[in-house]
Amino acid sequence: SAVISQKPSRDICQRGTSLTIQCQVDSQVTMMFWYRQQPGQSLTLIATANQGSEATYESGFVIDKFPISRPNLTFSTLTVSNMSPEDSSIYLCSVEVRRGAYEQYFGPGTRLTVT
């Protein structure tokens, strides 16, 4: 398995500001993923982050709004820029582990409220 930590666990931010969320994994992983889970809804993939290259964004998400860094194999950050109340959500970091079978693990999430 993989143990994933995220910081901060929650934050309340003002409209127009930015927040950077950190994700740390206890082992080296090739791919890291950032998801969003809006209240009462399921998970939506924001982007896939591969170490040493630009993140790949899903439809509806852009780098200017959600810049991602992936400086090494155990760490990534997601920034939510120029926030609006619509960005209020839980943001989750995830990794895949392939040791025979395929498994995917999620961090505890960052609960963001924008006022």
Next chain:
Amino acid sequence: GQNIDQPTEMTATEGAIVQINCTYQTSGFNGLFWYQQHAGEAPTFLSYNVLDGLEEKGRFSSFLSRSKGYSYLLLKELQMKDSASYLCAVNTGGFKTIFGAGTRLFVKA
């Protein structure tokens, strides 16, 4: 388009068996996942099916039929702690995984 359907809510009794169904229509298929998510917590990986058939893991089993675009998660000997949302998700290829809206399971005494 991409579509994953699962019931919104289910209720079952402690000690019983419950089956949560999932149907999917996706542009690609590279495996189907089931996750458990307790309120306010992150999803926890339960199972991954890429071939047809039943995968058993303790009290939880997951079944896949690729030709029918159908899967189910079977929970046996239900416990109160099994009350949670259960998410069905399909990897459509590459690293893209699409999640269903989840099924909220209520286990009653």
